[in-house]
Amino acid sequence: MRIHIRNTTILTMNQEEAPFIGDIMIHNDRIEHIIPKDEQAINPTILELMNHDSVQEIDGTNMVTMPGLINAHQHTPMNLLKGFSDDLKLMDWLEKKMFPAEARMTPEDMYWGSKLSMAEMIRSGTTAFADMYMHMNQIAQAVDEVGMRASLTRGLVFQEDDQGARIREAIELVENWHGQADGRITTMFGPHAPYTCPPDSLREVIKLAEHYQLPIHIHLAETKEEVVTIREHYGQTPTQYLYELGLFEQLHVMLAHSVHLTKRDIQYLKGMRGGVIHNPVSNLKLGCGIAPVTEMMQQGITVGLGTDGAGSATTLDMFQEIKAATWLQKLDHGDPTVLPAYQSLQMATIESAKLLAIDHETGTLEVGKKADMILIDLNRPHLQPVHHIVSLLAYSANGADVDTTIVNGKILMQHRQLLTLDEQEVIHEGNRRAKRIIEGI
Numbered sequence: 001m002r003i004h005i006r007n008t009t010i011l012t013m014n015q016e017e018a019p020f021i022g023d024i025m026i027h028n029d030r031i032e033h034i035i036p037k038d039e040q041a042i043n044p045t046i047l048e049l050m051n052h053d054s055v056q057e058i059d060g061t062n063m064v065t066m067p068g069l070i071n072a073h074q075h076t077p078m079n080l081l082k083g084f085s086d087d088l089k090l091m092d093w094l095e096k097k098m099f100p101a102e103a104r105m106t107p108e109d110m111y112w113g114s115k116l117s118m119a120e121m122i123r124s125g126t127t128a129f130a131d132m133y134m135h136m137n138q139i140a141q142a143v144d145e146v147g148m149r150a151s152l153t154r155g156l157v158f159q160e161d162d163q164g165a166r167i168r169e170a171i172e173l174v175e176n177w178h179g180q181a182d183g184r185i186t187t188m189f190g191p192h193a194p195y196t197c198p199p200d201s202l203r204e205v206i207k208l209a210e211h212y213q214l215p216i217h218i219h220l221a222e223t224k225e226e227v228v229t230i231r232e233h234y235g236q237t238p239t240q241y242l243y244e245l246g247l248f249e250q251l252h253v254m255l256a257h258s259v260h261l262t263k264r265d266i267q268y269l270k271g272m273r274g275g276v277i278h279n280p281v282s283n284l285k286l287g288c289g290i291a292p293v294t295e296m297m298q299q300g301i302t303v304g305l306g307t308d309g310a311g312s313a314t315t316l317d318m319f320q321e322i323k324a325a326t327w328l329q330k331l332d333h334g335d336p337t338v339l340p341a342y343q344s345l346q347m348a349t350i351e352s353a354k355l356l357a358i359d360h361e362t363g364t365l366e367v368g369k370k371a372d373m374i375l376i377d378l379n380r381p382h383l384q385p386v387h388h389i390v391s392l393l394a395y396s397a398n399g400a401d402v403d404t405t406i407v408n409g410k411i412l413m414q415h416r417q418l419l420t421l422d423e424q425e426v427i428h429e430g431n432r433r434a435k436r437i438i439e440g441i
């Protein structure tokens, strides 16, 4: 099965390669050819291939084709809790609203909540995401059916009883789903956060991750309160707490937030495998603070982008995260030259791919990589005139400008029509379930 994207402006996100007009040939799940226009005439095999009748044609005229966006930190079923509880401090929001609501959520709620998030993500140009939640089997099922790429983690909190059940669920997820769904699903282990994971529990999860040779996905230093709590309990910063437990010795680690870091904390993270997931909109909305993104990048730490759950994020539109990330850093440093447009797009593509340990497969458009890409329609007033495409994409585009979304060589949305899920059914089911879950909280 081949798909030929014709006459499109190609932004490969491979180093600082400038956008160019050309064609892309997809063969099954991979990128087979990327052909600049001026090379087509001298390449008869390509021309012969393009005119083959079994090729599905996509007219990419007036569209930019770029790597799909990668949301490196999500709690997808929380889309059912979007707008249910806003304007609260994190721990109040978590303890008084989220945890009670989550206690009512059934495995089927996770399936439909995750599908509602995936509908929103596909529409706004996200092709891969990292999820940390519970009842992960149903979420994996939804990912398998819808066709997205996902890194899945069973989030582990150790404040309540029956920890065994949660650990068993985490191991089942890894054993049943890692590498499944045509390789689109990968898995990690997820101790929730320093303040919900005492040392012994954290050591247990680290041992598990080392045994399975899989990464760790954890929240870190999101709020000032967390820093105070950990200092009171352990006399350390949250980062030092993780470092002393040996978290960074062998494992690939994804650290969500990492807002409140001292200079010494950043040194602890220097040279780590994996890196930091920056969630600027969530940090803004929860009043958490501004993560030291520029400083971490200067130390060579990989920094990708995520939205966090729809409970604390406002939408799952990664174009919004891109804008918030670059504009926050410019404001924080009083310097408009920090985190320029191209670098902010890299955070949402290849840098997030590195965090999910899938950058060998996706994150840039290169021959041989997986065919995960989006087509953005420039033919609209807010994206014209086209002086610098990279600036337009970083500073002007939004999720509604995405016309087509392709994952693993399969078209999930074309001309803004979702092709692998029934959007009205998902909206109906999501509403029905959300009402029950939040009743009386």
Ligand SMILES: N[C@@H](CCSC[C@H]1O[C@@H](n2cnc3c(=O)[nH]cnc32)[C@H](O)[C@@H]1O)C(=O)O
Pocket (backbone or CB within 6 Å): 075, 094, 098, 099, 102, 132, 133, 134, 154, 155, 156, 157, 166, 192, 193, 219, 222, 282, 308, 309, 312
């Ligand atoms: N509550 C579940 C664990 C789910 S893991 C993911 C957890 O992270 C929580 N969460 C979502 N966003 C944030 C955030 O920004 N900071 C910390 N926790 C969050 C979310 O509400 C959820 O409880 C259990 O008891 O097994």
Ligand SMILES: [Zn+2]
Pocket (backbone or CB within 6 Å): 073, 074, 075, 219, 256, 308, 309
């Ligand atoms: Zn989170």
